[in-house]
Amino acid sequence: xxxxxxMITRSYSSIRSLRVCVIGSGPAGFxxxxxxxxxxxxxxxxxxxxxxxxFGLVRSGVAPDHxxxxxxxxxxxxxxxxxxxxxxxxxxxxxxxxxxxxxxxxHVVRVVLAYGAxxxxxxxxxxxxxxxxxxxxxxxWWYNGHPDFxxxxxxxxxxxxxxxxxxxxxxxxxxxxxxxQPAELATTDIASHALAALKESSIRKVYLVGRRGPVQAAxxxxxxxxxxxxxxxxxxxxxxxxQITAADEEEMKNNRIRKRVFDLLTKASSSSQTRPxxxxxxxxxxxxxxxxxxxxxxxxxxxxxCVNFEKTTLKGSAGSGSQIAVxxxxxxDLKCGLVLKSIGxxxxxxxxxxxxxxxxxxxxxKGRVLSSSDINLTEDGLYVCGWLKRxxxxxxxxxxxxxxxxVASISEDLTKKDxxxxxxxxxxxxxxxxxxxxxxxxxxxxxGKIDSEEKRLGSLIGKPREKLTNWxxxxxxxxx
Ligand code: NAP
Numbered sequence: 073x074x075x076x077x078x079m080i081t082r083s084y085s086s087i088r089s090l091r092v093c094v095i096g097s098g099p100a101g102f103x104x105x106x107x108x109x110x111x112x113x114x115x116x117x118x119x120x121x122x123x124x125x126x127f128g129l130v131r132s133g134v135a136p137d138h139x140x141x142x143x144x145x146x147x148x149x150x151x152x153x154x155x156x157x158x159x160x161x162x163x164x165x166x167x168x169x170x171x172x173x174x175x176x177x178x179h180v181v182r183v184v185l186a187y188g189a190x191x192x193x194x195x196x197x198x199x200x201x202x203x204x205x206x207x208x209x210x211x212x213w214w215y216n217g218h219p220d221f222x223x224x225x226x227x228x229x230x231x232x233x234x235x236x237x238x239x240x241x242x243x244x245x246x247x248x249x250x251x252x253q254p255a256e257l258a259t260t261d262i263a264s265h266a267l268a269a270l271k272e273s274s275i276r277k278v279y280l281v282g283r284r285g286p287v288q289a290a291x292x293x294x295x296x297x298x299x300x301x302x303x304x305x306x307x308x309x310x311x312x313x314x315q316i317t318a319a320d321e322e323e324m325k326n327n328r329i330r331k332r333v334f335d336l337l338t339k340a341s342s343s344s345q346t347r348p349x350x351x352x353x354x355x356x357x358x359x360x361x362x363x364x365x366x367x368x369x370x371x372x373x374x375x376x377x378c379v380n381f382e383k384t385t386l387k388g389s390a391g392s393g394s395q396i397a398v399x400x401x402x403x404x405d406l407k408c409g410l411v412l413k414s415i416g417x418x419x420x421x422x423x424x425x426x427x428x429x430x431x432x433x434x435x436x437x438k439g440r441v442l443s444s445s446d447i448n449l450t451e452d453g454l455y456v457c458g459w460l461k462r463x464x465x466x467x468x469x470x471x472x473x474x475x476x477x478x479v480a481s482i483s484e485d486l487t488k489k490d491x492x493x494x495x496x497x498x499x500x501x502x503x504x505x506x507x508x509x510x511x512x513x514x515x516x517x518x519x520g521k522i523d524s525e526e527k528r529l530g531s532l533i534g535k536p537r538e539k540l541t542n543w544x545x546x547x548x549x550x551x552x
Contacts, residue, residue, distance in 0.1 A: 090115040090486075091498035093178045095165050096187035097121040098128020099468045100458020102148040103475035104184050109154055111483050117157045118178075118499050121187075122164040123219070124514040124546045125522060126152065128188055130468065132218045135245045136260035137252070139536065144468055152516045158499060160506070161514035162547065168511050169502070171424040175453065177505075179496035181482050182453035185425065185434065185441075189417035189459040193432075195237075199366030200413075203227075204376040208236070208246050208414035215249055215270075217263030217539035219546060225265075228273035230372070231409020235379050237363055238414035239282040240290035246412050247278045248299045251353045256303075261530065261537045277354040279406060283362035283384055283397040286313060286337045287320040293332040300340050305355055306348035309341035313359040322390030360384045361404070362397055366411065378405050417464035426451070433463050439478030440485070455482055518550035525549050 090112055094101045097119045105117045125131055127145050134141045152159050165171060165187065175182045192207035194200065206226055213221040234250055236243045249257070254271045282289055286309070289296075300307060314337065316324075324331040337357065348354050361381040369377025381404050384397035419434075421427035426444035428435050434456045435442040441456055443449040457478040458471050466474075497504075506513050514522075522540060529538035540546050 091178045091496045092117045092181045093174050094119045094184045094186055097126040098188050099471040100186035102151055103472045104186055104457045105157055106151045107475050107479035109156055111479055119159045120163040121161045124161040124550055126159055126519055132213055132216045136262035159516040162512055166422050171422055177497045177501040184455045184457055185460055186457040189419040189464045191418040191420050193416040193418050195363055197365050202366050202376040203374050204409055205366055205411040208242050208412045209417055211246050211412050215262055215266035217541040219541055219543045222541040228269050228275050232274050233277045233408040234275050234410040235279045235408045236412045236414055237281050239280055241295045243280055243414035244291050244295045244299050247280055250275050250278050251302055259534055263539055263541050279356045279358050281358045281361050285359045287316060287323055287330055287334050289333050292329055296333055296336050306352045307340050307344045308356045309337055314338055319390035319395055376411055378407050380405050419460045434460050436461055439481045514550045521552055522546055522549050
């Protein structure tokens with residue numbers, strides 16, 4: 073609290089500087105803050121996050137065996153340590169503070185929303201709420217130690233088969249984690265509860281199921297190569313599924329990634345063994361199947377036991393992404409005890425913010441939020457960045473270009489504004505309100521205590537860090 077008080081006092085001196093609040097401390101939020109601080113020497117940027125920890129998807133989404141992708145947190149740490157930047161975790165837009173309250177505190181450029189996609193697309197088919205059917209996001213958050221999902225406890229012991237729906241990079245991540253030797257994960261920052269469950273897992277077969285064909289598989293070549301290279305893996309791809317049409321040829325001509333992925337799948341299908349040996353981990357790429365319903369297990373009431381699929385065929389013209397899957401009226405069942413729906417993340421709307429529910433984004437032009445009352449106007453001082461702006465696609469670095477575009481819009485808009493901003497209570501107003509509401513804001517130096525503790529715990533067991541996975545522990549260490 074003493075640090076927060078001194079922050080309140082210190083920032084009164086710069087009361088007329090440009091005050092910006094960035095909501096969300098994932099890649100989109102940090103890149104926006106970085107670009108804002110660089111572009112505007114007088115800017116003061118406050119980043120708030122609902123979690124007590126920074127870095128969003130880099131901490132909770134990136135797979136534990138992809139440490140190289142997490143190196144970007146060094147760059148974000150430098151941004152957070154800039155004297156014109158602050159981080160306040162454990163502050164939730166909506167419940168801790170409303171958007172309209174923030175808009176009153178931060179004038180000129182009020183708020184850049186970069187809080188990502190914390191929900192999932194749904195299939196909307198029968199049986200989706202059976203136990204054992206999870207979204208891939210929940211599973212990823214569970215193995216990455218997200219404090220909202222430390223109790224997920226997916227049942228990995230009473231089945232040998234998992235079905236992953238979708239063939240994007242998230243699907244490949246969850247399939248890889250299920251099939252990889254746990255010993256190879258033991259030296260990563262995977263949550264201990266997940267490592268223990270994976271060590272005891274009986275899952276040996278993973279079906280990666282796509283509603284379209286191998287030319288339309290949404291994953292990228294590097295990630296596909298990685299899973300195909302797993303130790304002692306049996307890979308099954310039906311030759312029939314690799315028969316392509318003129319429209320597929322056309323799609324591949326227009327998209328190098330699709331071509332590379334298709335070539336890798338073709339190579340894997342011809343070089344793989346004819347049948348698995350006993351106990352060997354199996355990865356089955358299954359194409360042209362769309363899920364129709366989830367059926368209850370005969371042995372375990374309320375638990376999934378099978379997925380019913382309809383065989384599909386592709387319809388539509390050639391050209392990138394324009395062929396769609398349509399049902400053929402033929403159905404097939406696939407027995408399994410775990411289903412991970414990896415069909416895309418979805419952003420959550422907040423009160424007072426225009427939202428396009430079908431696309432799951434905030435309608436915007438180059439990051440400027442479009443007015444909800446008149447689509448020819450933009451909301452004064454409101455901007456978006458990241459998945460909330462463009463939908464849940466792209467890698468961490470995509471957010472860099474996205475942030476550049478949003479900050480360019482902000483800079484352009486600022487040239488049309490009064491160079492002497494009106495009074496804005498900014499950081500001290502925010503902190504005062506949080507104090508009044510008895511909300512424990514976690515500063516970046518508080519995060520430093522969590523970070524040190526996690527690294528210390530990790531060093532005891534040969535891991536880069538042992539994540540603290542529940543809210544009480546995180547807040548207790550932060551307040552020490
Ligand atoms: P994604 O790439 O959009 O893949 C979604 C998958 O779900 C597609 O195969 C899609 O098939 C399928 N799908 C969507 N709706 C469906 C439905 N109703 N029924 C059946 N299947 C359906 O999404 P993601 O895998 O969640 O990844 C999100 C972004 O993060 C991507 O840009 C990804 O590359 C990135 N990412 C990158 C890495 C990495 O670089 N290592 C790791 C993880 C994530 P259709 O194509 O037929 O729609």
